[in-house]
Amino acid sequence: MARILTIGIAALLGSTLAPSAMAADSGAQVFKSQCAICHSGAKGAIGPSLAGVVGRHAGSAPGFNYSPAMKQSGLVWTPAALKLYIAEPAKTVKGNRMPYAGLKDPAKLDAVVAYLAAQR
Numbered sequence: 001m002a003r004i005l006t007i008g009i010a011a012l013l014g015s016t017l018a019p020s021a022m023a024a025d026s027g028a029q030v031f032k033s034q035c036a037i038c039h040s041g042a043k044g045a046i047g048p049s050l051a052g053v054v055g056r057h058a059g060s061a062p063g064f065n066y067s068p069a070m071k072q073s074g075l076v077w078t079p080a081a082l083k084l085y086i087a088e089p090a091k092t093v094k095g096n097r098m099p100y101a102g103l104k105d106p107a108k109l110d111a112v113v114a115y116l117a118a119q120r
């Protein structure tokens with residue numbers, strides 16, 4: 001009982017003291033369950049590596065064969081641009097080839113973008 005209480009308090013403190021670290025944590029889970037299948041970063045993966053994607057020009061990971069739509073989008077992946085794209089890929093970059101319907105949950109969207117920002 002005392003142990004359960006301690007864990008509960010630790011979780012509470014964690015969420016008040018380090019919100020961004022907590023977001024990155026659940027972001028890792030979202031990434032693992034919804035993105036990693038294509039964005040593992042491995043050579044030959046279906047999607048490009050997303051390491052260092054925040055601040056990068058769209059369509060610029062070396063060695064990945066992007067769609068013309070992505071290469072010519074002119075986007076820079078700021079956190080705001082990433083949220084728009086991940087929420088509605090087909091609408092945000094028309095003609096792009098990411099076969100993903102979109103992540104609508106705002107909390108998960110924030111968390112996964114915080115996670116991406118932490119990947120260098």
Ligand code: HEC
Nearest residue numbers: 034035038046047048058059060066067070096097098100
């Ligand atoms: C079924 C495979 C698949 C899934 C699942 C997927 N993606 Fe993608 N993603 C791609 C492909 C393919 C592209 C390249 C699109 C193009 O060139 O038009 C891409 C491109 C991107 C880009 C642009 C990268 C760049 O270098 O410009 C981002 C950002 C991105 N995906 C984020 C995500 C996130 C975050 C998730 C999970 C919430 C996700 N993707 C899920 C396949 C996928």
